[in-house]
Amino acid sequence: DVKVTQSSRYLVKRTGEKVFLECVQDMDHENMFWYRQDPGLGLRLIYFSYDVKMKEKGDIPEGYSVSREKKERFSLILESASTNQTSMYLCASSFMSYPLKYGYTFGSGTRLTVV
Amino acid sequence: KQEVTQIPAALSVPEGENLVLNCSFTDSAIYNLQWFRQDPGKGLTSLLLIQSSQREQTSGRLNASLDKSSGRSTLYIAASQPGDSATYLCAVSTSGGSYIPTFGRGTSLIVHP
Numbered sequence: 001d002v003k004v005t006q007s008s009r010y011l012v013k014r015t016g017e018k019v020f021l022e023c024v025q026d027m028d029h030e031n032m033f034w035y036r037q038d039p040g041l042g043l044r045l046i047y048f049s050y051d052v053k054m055k056e057k058g059d060i061p062e063g064y065s066v067s068r069e070k071k072e073r074f075s076l077i078l079e080s081a082s083t084n085q086t087s088m089y090l091c092a093s094s095f096m097s098y099p100l101k102y103g104y105t106f107g108s109g110t111r112l113t114v115v
Numbered sequence: 116k117q118e119v120t121q122i123p124a125a126l127s128v129p130e131g132e133n134l135v136l137n138c139s140f141t142d143s144a145i146y147n148l149q150w151f152r153q154d155p156g157k158g159l160t161s162l163l164l165i166q167s168s169q170r171e172q173t174s175g176r177l178n179a180s181l182d183k184s185s186g187r188s189t190l191y192i193a194a195s196q197p198g199d200s201a202t203y204l205c206a207v208s209t210s211g212g213s214y215i216p217t218f219g220r221g222t223s224l225i226v227h228p
Contacts, residue, residue: 106159
């Protein structure tokens, strides 16, 4: 089975801290995605990446950056955490050539609280 | 821009009922549609994937259908169980969105004993 692993299930950080959320997949997927999920707002795309060192902004990139130095790892960075970034963060991955056939696989999520 | 709507937003049923969850989308030029399950505080688990050329997919007690012309998909759950309690989301990938899925807000299902 494809596995997408997010390094932390729960994280509590202070306002102004630099925060790293890590995501690793083990199926050689080209595409990787970061979403945040909030009650009443659903899933919103923050950033995605089609290849190593490549990144594209999603719908809500402000306050975030990403890093993809290796194919299997996609990191989300909160440069200076703020309380409005308290949320559930979800990582996903898929094949570039066959997302249509195999769909998307999600990690188990990281619940981030900024105090 | 693709818009995905799921109705109802919440559903509570007694154990054993057969039920239907609905997903509608505005742009019929889709490539695939994927149904997910999400337990409270957890990530998304893929249930079924329907490619645009298919009409339905089945897995155990779950059956998902796709009607592109009417912009609708349904997820049928047979003989519901308390363990089916979760939020169900549908995600639609379209050509105009570089294959990135657009998600509905989900249907929160409670199956009570």
